[in-house]
Amino acid sequence: xxxxxxxxxxxxxxxxxxxxxxxxxxxxxxxxxxxxxxxxxxxxxxxxxxxxxxxxxxxxxxxxxxxxxxxxxxxxxxxxxxxxxxxxxxxxxxxxxxxxxxxxxxxxxxxxxxxxxxxxxxxxxxxxxxxxxxxxxxxxxxxxxxxxxxxxxxxxxxxxxxxxxxxxxxxxxxxxxxxxxxxxxxxxxxxxxxxxxxxxxxxxxxxxxxxxxxxxxxxxxxxxxxxxxxxxxxxxxxxxxxxxxxxxxxxxxxxxxxxxxxxxxxxxxxxxxxxxxxxxxxxxxxxxxxxxxxxxxxxxxxxxxxxxxxxxxxxxxxxxxxxxxxxxxxxxxxxxxxxxxxxxxxxxxxxxxxxxxxxxxxxxxxxxxxxxxxxxxxxxxxxxxxxxxxxxxxxxxxxxxxxxxxxxxxxxxxxxxxxxxxxxxxxxxxxxxxxxxxxxxxxxxxxxxxxxxxxxxxxxxxxxxxxxxxxxxxxxxxxxxxxxxxxxxxxxxxxxxxxxxxxxxxxxxxxxxxxxxxxxxxxxxxxxxxxxxxxxxxxxxxxxxxxxxxxxxxxxxxxxxxxxxxxxxxxxxxxxxxxxxxxxxxxxxxxxxxxxxxxxxxxxxxxxxxxxxxxxxxxxxxxxxxxxxxxxxxxxxxxxxxxxxxxxxxxxxxxxxxxxxxxxxxxxxxxxxxxxxxxxxxxxxxxxxxxxxxxxxxxxxxxxxxxxxxxxxxxxxxxxxxxxxxxxxxxxxxxxxxxxxxxxxxxxxxxxxxxxxxxxxxxxxxxxxxxxxxxxxxxxxxxxxxxxxxxxxxxxxxxxxxxxxxxxxxxxxxxxxxxxxxxxxxxxxxxxxxxxxxxxxxxxxxxxxxxxxxxxxxxxxxxxx
Amino acid sequence: xxxxxxxxxxxxxxxxxxxxxxxxxxxxxxxxxxxxxxxxxxxxxxxxxxxxxxxxxxxxxxxxxxxxxxxxxxxxxxxxxxxxxxxxxxxxxxxxxxxxxxxxxxxxxx
Numbered sequence: 020x021x022x023x024x025x026x027x028x029x030x031x032x033x034x035x036x037x038x039x040x041x042x043x044x045x046x047x048x049x050x051x052x053x054x055x056x057x058x059x060x061x062x063x064x065x066x067x068x069x070x071x072x073x074x075x076x077x078x079x080x081x082x083x084x085x086x087x088x089x090x091x092x093x094x095x096x097x098x099x100x101x102x103x104x105x106x107x108x109x110x111x112x113x114x115x116x117x118x119x120x121x122x123x124x125x126x127x128x129x130x131x132x133x134x135x136x137x138x139x140x141x142x143x144x145x146x147x148x149x150x151x152x153x154x155x156x157x158x159x160x161x162x163x164x165x166x167x168x169x170x171x172x173x174x175x176x177x178x179x180x181x182x183x184x185x186x187x188x189x190x191x192x193x194x195x196x197x198x199x200x201x202x203x204x205x206x207x208x209x210x211x212x213x214x215x216x217x218x219x220x221x222x223x224x225x226x227x228x229x230x231x232x233x234x235x236x237x238x239x240x241x242x243x244x245x246x247x248x249x250x251x252x253x254x255x256x257x258x259x260x261x262x263x264x265x266x267x268x269x270x271x272x273x274x275x276x277x278x279x280x281x282x283x284x285x286x287x288x289x290x291x292x293x294x295x296x297x298x299x300x301x302x303x304x305x306x307x308x309x310x311x312x313x314x315x316x317x318x319x320x321x322x323x324x325x326x327x328x329x330x331x332x333x334x335x336x337x338x339x340x341x342x343x344x345x346x347x348x349x350x351x352x353x354x355x356x357x358x359x360x361x362x363x364x365x366x367x368x369x370x371x372x373x374x375x376x377x378x379x380x381x382x383x384x385x386x387x388x389x390x391x392x393x394x395x396x397x398x399x400x401x402x403x404x405x406x407x408x409x410x411x412x413x414x415x416x417x418x419x420x421x422x423x424x425x426x427x428x429x430x431x432x433x434x435x436x437x438x439x440x441x442x443x444x445x446x447x448x449x450x451x452x453x454x455x456x457x458x459x460x461x462x463x464x465x466x467x468x469x470x471x472x473x474x475x476x477x478x479x480x481x482x483x484x485x486x487x488x489x490x491x492x493x494x495x496x497x498x499x500x501x502x503x504x505x506x507x508x509x510x511x512x513x514x515x516x517x518x519x520x521x522x523x524x525x526x527x528x529x530x531x532x533x534x535x536x537x538x539x540x541x542x543x544x545x546x547x548x549x550x551x552x553x554x555x556x557x558x559x560x561x562x563x564x565x566x567x568x569x570x571x572x573x574x575x576x577x578x579x580x581x582x583x584x585x586x587x588x589x590x591x592x593x594x595x596x597x598x599x600x601x602x603x604x605x606x607x608x609x610x611x612x613x614x615x616x617x618x619x620x621x622x623x624x625x626x627x628x629x630x631x632x633x634x635x636x637x638x639x640x641x642x643x644x645x646x647x648x649x650x651x652x653x654x655x656x657x658x659x660x661x662x663x664x665x666x667x668x669x670x671x672x673x674x675x676x677x678x679x680x681x682x683x684x685x686x687x688x689x690x691x692x693x694x695x696x697x698x699x700x701x702x703x704x705x706x707x708x709x710x711x712x713x714x715x716x717x718x719x720x721x722x723x724x725x726x727x728x729x730x731x732x733x734x735x736x737x738x739x740x741x742x743x744x745x746x747x748x749x750x751x752x753x754x755x756x757x758x759x760x761x762x763x764x765x766x767x768x769x770x771x772x773x774x775x776x777x778x779x780x781x782x783x784x785x786x787x788x789x790x791x792x793x794x795x796x797x798x799x800x801x802x803x804x805x806x807x808x809x810x811x812x813x814x815x816x817x818x819x820x821x822x823x824x825x826x827x828x829x830x831x832x833x834x835x836x837x838x839x840x841x842x843x844x845x846x847x848x849x850x851x852x853x854x855x856x857x858x859x860x861x862x863x864x865x866x867x868x869x870x871x872x873x874x875x876x877x878x879x880x881x882x883x884x
Numbered sequence: 885x886x887x888x889x890x891x892x893x894x895x896x897x898x899x900x901x902x903x904x905x906x907x908x909x910x911x912x913x914x915x916x917x918x919x920x921x922x923x924x925x926x927x928x929x930x931x932x933x934x935x936x937x938x939x940x941x942x943x944x945x946x947x948x949x950x951x952x953x954x955x956x957x958x959x960x961x962x963x964x965x966x967x968x969x970x971x972x973x974x975x976x977x978x979x980x981x982x983x984x985x986x987x988x989x990x991x992x993x994x
Contacts, residue, residue: 044936044940047936047940048913048936048939048940050957051912051913051914051932051936051958051959052913052932052933052935052936054913054914054958055913055914055917055932055935056932058914059917059932072929072931073931073932075931076931076932076933076934077931077932077933079933079934080931080933080934080936080937081933083937084937
């Protein structure tokens with residue numbers, strides 16, 4: 020009994036596995052093989068070794084049969100494609116465009132979003148930032164004092180380190196220079212797990228003040244400024260007027276954060292370490308191997324609540340957020356990249372649709388070929404397989420050329436893309452990208468190959484030999500494809516239209532000052548040369564006087580940080596006249612300015628007065644606030660005469676408000692307005708100030724004479740970032756411009772492809788309908804009627820596609836919200852505009868086929884039938 | 885003619901076994917398998933897949949053809965004239981090699 024069950028089971032298994040063979044082979048020999056298997060099975064009384072042998076034999080020969088067919092099909096397909104070289108070229112290039120664009124964008128996504136950071140066990144690396152919901156503070160750094168408490172009280176971290184930027188002046192060489200440095204805790208490199216290329220990194224005791232001061236250089240700085248000197252270790256340079264000894268050079272490609280040129284240890288006695296309000300440090304940590312991000316978050320939550328209770332004046336409401344270092348780095352760019360990936364995906368779909376339509380038309384012309392093959396015994400599946408082999412081959416050819424396109428496109432992307440895309444320099448076509456390309460090529464080939472293969476599957480071909488024409492089914496497929504690609508093109512147009520509208524709105528934003536003919540340059544005087552505020556103030560005054568005297572300079576001023584430059588200083592303060600307020604309850608952007616800053620920048624004075632040269636150290640301290648600050652903190656009162664109380668680097672400072680000025684878009688054209696305060700640079704000059712020169716001529720033409728004027732006062736002074744305000748503004752919108760251009764490019768390609776698709780389908784239809792058109796003309800229809808008929812046929816498809824596209828766009832554009840500026844994701848103007856654009860393009864696409872239809876000669880058309 | 889036959893040689897062992905099995909009459913697939921086993925004392929045991937893979941090729945080469953047989957439902961094969969010639973040529977080729985081996989006393993103990 021069991022024996023018969025086993026026999027019947029093995030029998031069924033075998034007959035099931037026979038389906039692995041190509042249909043022809045199975046139909047021809049399947050039952051014979053089954054017979055042999057059954058006999059053999061019985062003879063060997065079901066020995067497992069027999070079963071294994073039989074199955075192995077089956078698998079190997081099935082594979083061989085398939086390979087045999089594949090070789091035949093590929094051979095045949097290559098000959099077909101070669102014969103129709105024009106057709107092949109068009110299809111391959113269309114696909115190469117779509118696949119190439121996808122490969123390029125995916126390689127960016129792959130590197131930036133998917134590839135782990137180049138550090139050992141990088142998944143353990145986290146970034147910690149603070150936020151305070153009560154103060155509407157979304158994202159701040161952390162203070163060193165808080166971090167020391169976390170380090171002491173949390174068991175989740177293997178190490179925690181912190182850093183902040185530090186401009187570094189190199190002097191004593193031929194030309195004074197300024198570098199972007201990082202001041203960091205000594206365990207910084209251990210946290211990341213990177214080893215130096217030369218020398219060593221910091222030892223734990225190198226944060227002790229007064230010990231020999233040391234510096235680690237980046238590879239790029241070592242190469243560019245020190246000529247890759249192999250003996251650089253132990254050499255000493257003057258940085259920020261102190262002797263520093265080079266102890267190490269990091270390997271190429273390592274820069275954390277990305278703009279860093281050198282690293283210095285943070286002195287352990289620095290006054291910055293004391294205050295919990297110094298939330299301007301970046302904290303990174305390495306989690307212990309078994310600890311998850313969530314566990315670490317829970318621990319830090321407990322500790323921050325404890326700190327909140329213990330230090331309510333500084334820590335009230337402050338919480339922390341832990342993100343993986345990778346998320347922290349790429350979080351902002353992720354939506355942009357995913358949207359772009361979606362957009363190129365659409366472009367590929369549209370390209371594939373066109374190819375499917377072309378193949379469909381070609382299949383129609385090949386009907387006789389298939390009918391004859393069918394008559395000669397080829398099965399339907401065999402012919403479908405042949406067609407799919409051809410389309411996959413086309414897609415693979417397209418994919419190979421697409422990879423070349425992608426290589427070129429990536430060079431452009433890296434060259435012209437904004438530098439602020441993290442890790443953009445690492446982008447390359449690696450194995451993952453090539454697998455992705457292979458995958459989408461195969462998928463594309465299979466999907467668009469299915470459309471022309473469908474009529475075969477329906478058996479319509481067999482009717483061909485009987486003299487029947489292909490039915491309306493194929494025309495319907497074609498129509499659906501046109502509707503689909505029109506809808507996708509509209510969706511992309513709507514998305515890029517919204518970005519363009521945003522960008523135009525952004526261009527209209529008033530920055531709050533006159534941006535024309537302004538030259539800026541950053542001065543970084545050495546602290547030891549100008550130790551007191553008075554000395555600094557006199558230095559700046561002298562520089563300003565020198566430059567003011569230059570021909571071509573209308574006016575000159577200085578500010579600690581220019582608008583839109585990306586740097587900002589935020590100072591907590593309280594208002595003396597308001598009881599029950601603590602320092603730290605409010606904060607505002609802080610700027611130190613020279614007296615005629617507002618006049619130079621053309622920022623309007625709204626109330627009170629501006630500074631003058633008498634607002635110096637001897638005079639009572641004064642402050643000017645912006646309109647937003649006046650509204651927010653002095654809603655129904657006169658701010659003039661009130662006093663702010665600030666903590667200025669450990670010293671209390673209580674200036675009187677003497678004026679209110681207009682708002683400036685300090686944090687970017689798209690950013691919200693912030694409260695801002697301006698103090699007199701003659702009272703509290705900032706270490707490094709930016710000069711702003713209003714010029715009567717092309718601003719950059721003055722840069723040499725202005726530098727010379729500065730060096731007349733101090734020949735060792737590093738001058739950096741010499742640029743026009745217009746350049747600063749265009750840099751500040753460069754990422755947005757880049758997104759807009761890229762999405763616009765994809766939408767443009769989509770529109771073009773869709774128009775070509777509509778045109779192609781109509782041409783084909785006109786050819787098919789030539790006899791019908793001939794009859795209509797013979798029966799008295801005027802050529803204009805025919806013209807209208809064809810236009811109506813095309814436009815009715817487009818109209819359906821447009822409608823579907825509008826629905827899709829309305830559903831999808833909300834994902835763009837984070838990239839939009841003052842535009843609703845369903846902005847009616849944009850939607851109407853892009854619909855109009857699509858209709859216009861579609862009309863043009865219908866025009867040529869309609870013209871051809873008009874020109875049909877009725878007599879010839881009917882004879883042709 | 886014999887020049888043409890040479891171009892088919894040497895035959896793959898599987899081909900040769902199948903052709904030999906058909907040397908004395910028509911057989912169906914299972915029959916071929918059994919005879920091959922018999923000829924080789926069970927050392928060569930063709931799988932069903934390998935057998936029909938080879939049969940398909942031999943048909944394409946024109947060495948064998950399908951023919952009528954005893955059992956209605958089974959498919960029978962027989963050698964064509966070409967198949968017979970090729971088999972003979974292969975056998976002769978092998979026989980010559982055996983002769984060489986014998987002349988060098990390599991087959992002593994057999």
